């Protein structure tokens with residue numbers, strides 16, 4: 001079964017240390033949520049895992065089924081089964097959504113094992129229907145002119161098509177109205193499996209009403225400072241983060 005281990009991960013941006021030693025262990029079938037105040041390093045964690053060039057990892061290891069992700073290029077990490085839905089998905093002019101998806105899938109499957117066009121189209125159409133996406137989005141340029149909610153649904157479409165082992169969703173709930181939130185959450189829940197782990201980064205508890213986490217971690221100032229079950233998310237929603245700061249003697 002899938003195993004994902006982050007150990008002592010430190011990362012910096014332009015010489016400033018943002019991640020100060022992250023430890024986290026996930027198994028297939030588990031949903032972990034990371035919550036925390038703004039500016040605390042949640043997106044930095046997601047980007048560092050994915051290998052974004054702006055984020056320099058200075059210490060630590062990240063293992064996916066005993067393979068060292070930090071030694072891999074971005075495309076190799078995707079091939080190994082890591083998927084990241086970004087907080088701010090990029091637009092790519094001149095590349096249609098469907099072309100992008102098909103080349104991502106084929107990159108993941110590897111040479112000689114490409115998906116047939118017919119099968120790809122059938123799958124894509126089915127998933128788009130599940131996500132209540134307008135079929136014309138297949139032929140639009142990637143994310144160009146998509147609304148916030150359409151971009152987020154499109155990220156989930158990519159996730160569904162790529163069938164990754166570890167899914168990192170960075171604020172997939174931001175900018176979604178309640179109907180879109182439900183659709184996105186259903187998409188995630190439909191992808192739950194014993195072979196797949198989810199790391200859900202969110203500022204708000206709301207999403208976790210639809211996707212029940214097994215573990216909730218609180219991140220502050222570049223560290224995971226507290227872990228618990230779903231009840232921790234509810235307490236944060238009701239009481240904010242100040243009580244944790246007091247408990248830990250954090251001042252800022």
Ligand code: ADP
Nearest residue numbers: 013014018037038039040041042043044045054
């Ligand atoms: P969160 O996702 O928890 O809101 P981020 O990871 O986006 O936090 O940001 C953590 C810290 O790193 C913040 O102080 C932010 O200003 C800084 N930071 C993030 N990305 C960049 C960047 N590309 N360049 C410079 N500073 C950055």
Ligand code: MG
Nearest residue numbers: 037038039043
């Ligand atoms: Mg933020």
Ligand code: MG
Nearest residue numbers: 042043087171
């Ligand atoms: Mg963020």
